Amino acid sequence: MVRQSAIWPFFDHVCVINLDSRPDRWQAMQSQFERLGVAGNIQRFAAVRPPADIVDRPELAPLRAFLLKVDGESEHLPAKLRATWGCTQSHLEVIRLAQASGWPQVLVLEDDCELEPYSLPVLRRVARQLEGQSWDMIYLGGTYKKGGRFRRHSANLDEVGRIRLAHAYLVHERLYGRILAEAERAGLPIDWYYSERLQPQVRSFMVRPVLAYQRLHDMSDIEAVVRQPEFKTRRELRRIWSRIRYSMF
Template identity: 30%
Template sequence: MGTNSQPDTRLGVSLLSMFEHIYVINLPSRTDRKQEIARQLARIGLSFDHPAVTLFPASRPDDRGEFPTIGTRGCYESHMGVIKSAIAQGWKTYLVIEDDADFSSDFEHRIEALVASARNIEWDIFYGWMPEVDGETVPAGPDTLAEIPAGQGVLQTHFMGFKSSVLDEMIRYIQAIYHRPFGDPRGGAMHVDGAISWFRAAHPHYRTFAPTTPVAIQRPSRSDIHSLRWFDRIDVLSPMLVALRKLKARLQKSH
């Protein structure tokens, strides 16, 4: 089923059988990203009106503090906020999707098989893509779930799942990093993907899995985390940049 077909609500039900709740992180000012991620959810019959989907307002602090940029700090605070919400709500499992995530072009054909595979393994943390694993042979196959070694860092946080068993320790660990200065040898202010990788390395008993073929990619769009490039500061170029980024996203998903 392509992205222009009628949505298959069974797929949303299947995804929610693995993840009890879905959080979508969106900076309120980025209505463009909200619309794009809404289209992704619609592909599987989900929306922001669904009781199992929460549109979570991203943080935008006034200053960067010890972090590289204001956006880096805001992203970190947003993910901490989601963890705290999941703990407070008592979700046994949850999926967090950043608003620049795109489901893979074959997502509809694969998600049910991947969810079925996940039922047969004891996972604690789930990524929607497999990084290049140093020195390891990762099994091939679009519906294969493979374990990511605890010491293997994973960049990006645009599509991640967690079980409640990991949350109490994880929030304490990454909050400690948040409050330490940049460069602290125990782990200081950094990108949130780095903090989660540090946590995984320090807690190897928690097992991390990912599909060997990505089910989600990060859509090319104007960054809210890094400093803007010169062409993103010129308003007249905005429509052209949006079109080019959509083309780039389509090309990425076709590979």
């Protein structure tokens, strides 16, 4: 049953990064928005395709060194280097679009993002809890890495640092220029740049409960592996409780 359309709480612009070669993923995202009953300025952003010679360009030497350090030497390194570069460029182009368009913030989604059915009720609460608060980034999902800050801010927000993954996050306009100036030169995947360089110096939040996951049983364009489900009892119990709790609002 399709719900009556609603606008996204407290933000107006949503960009879904989608490869031209994956119309199935864009269709899946559209179906998901329809099920959630959300409307507004949701647009597809064509992911950047790496040029054939990108692997040999000297400006990618820092990123190559980083991937070698993390993953070691592998026959898959050139493909991962291309995909990682393309992913970073795609995110930066969305930020550039938001800046040029004068958007006060933008929600960036990757096309393998799965949103929980209770996302809108939670985001409405988040909107109320942010009143009078300044923020720079808000993650709808991600992985917390040890060593970063993590403290409870409100019922549905944790103030965080060192959040990895970039499949669903909001960026405030005050960060556009900085991201565009720093991210490419950092020589890191975009989510590592955010977690290791940017988040320690800005005010970033994670929504509680987590609203966005990367789709399972789907081939990762960067890792070239199919994501398999990993059952974790505590996490699944939290999701069941959240479905019960927030479906009432």
